[in-house]
Amino acid sequence: MKEILELPGFLAPSGTLGADVSYLLAVVFTVLFLVAWRFAKKAEGTKHHKLILVSTISMVVYFCAYYYARQLGVLSFEGKEGFGGPKEVYDNVFIPTLTTHLVLVTLGLIMAFYMLIEGFRASEKVNGEFVLKAGELKVGAKSFKIVMFTILGLWSVNQIFLTTVRHASIGVNVAWGLIFGTIALVVSLEKLVEKILPDGARRHRILGRGTMIIYGLLLITSTATYLMLYVIYPAK
Ligand code: HEM
Known part of the structure; x- marks a missing residue:
């Protein structure tokens, strides 16, 4: 498996297959979440709920499979080996970005589970459409x-x-x-x-927006990490 992931990638000249697939899937999942946010904003609760459900399950399956295949910690190890830029950039830009990314991944996963359960608890079906119910939850x-x-x-x-x-x-x-x-x-x-x-609907909207912002930041930090490792400062 490790050998397959290390085959040459298709996005950048120095990218590996593992890094490219991982980055592309990160983009796909983030876009799915942002589309689900748009559905919620347009008060399309059922579409929002279905898309969130499908994207969360596929994101968790991908996440477990990917980290199982690469083993946890390999990402930072690869950073050290695969980063070809100056030491100051490594210490002051690359490592802080990667650390922020890993913290956001953990927070994002926890919030995905939390929000899924909170979403079901805070909403009800009215004429076939999920709506948030106001009131203490x-x-x-x-x-x-x-x-x-x-x-x-x-x-x-x-x-x-x-x-x-x-x-x-x-x-x-x-x-x-x-x-x-x-x-x-x-x-x-x-x-x-x-x-x-205390209000379940307000809790869902406020924490939900926070979660969506985490997903947006995840896309920014993963893009920055990918660009630094495989486009701007690939290993020599
Ligand atoms: C990772 C999980 C979830 C996140 C991050 C999330 C996020 C959000 C956000 C940000 C909003 C407010 C949109 C806005 O006004 O800006 C919202 C509204 C809503 N969510 Fe979720 N949600 C999640 C899961 C769920 C689930 C599982 C359900 C249902 C079972 C659900 C049902 C709803 C409903 C009915 C609304 C209100 C839509 C309206 O305004 O009519 N959500 N959600």
Whole structure:
């Protein structure tokens, strides 16, 4: 797989197949999200919901497959090996851009899951069209406990599988711990978000716009990283 990803690309003379496909898909997913935003702005709730659903699922599948194939961290490693520009540009421009990009990727993924669930909770179907319902949107104490215990249960089952079947390394255990910990943290943060933005519809619009801005910034940082690595400062 690694060999295929390292074949010459088709976008820039120094690009690799992996980098080009990854960049093109990043553009496609961002454009899909921005089109979904336009649907929401035009009050076409159902089209907005369908496009968001399809793009989020395909983005997550691509993201997992791509990072599994290249292994996490390879991107920054490749940056060091593949960056042919001056050291000042590497330290002051490339690394800050790449770091911002990776932070935005993490935030974007978390917000995609959060907004999907919030979207269903905050809307209802009226004459076949999804519309946001105004009014307070809260997780009841009982549902909150059920969700938290479900997360704990899934983590425990996964731990048993990791230790008995996969004999996974400590790193893999920590990675899964972080994933489940982040989910539990986001669910707990919902309690705080409910206090700040009690109205579900307003919460969806405000956090939704924030999420869309993250996707826009993701496109800018991935374009900048791609240009620096493969067009402006390719490795000599
Ligand atoms: C990643 C997930 C999502 C994001 C980022 C998102 C973002 C947004 C944004 C930014 C708006 C307000 C548009 C504006 O006025 O600027 C909006 C409105 C809306 N969203 Fe979402 N959304 C997401 C998922 C969902 C889902 C899953 C549903 C339904 C199940 C949904 C239903 C709606 C509805 C009905 C509106 C109101 C449209 C109107 O004004 O009539 N959204 N969304």
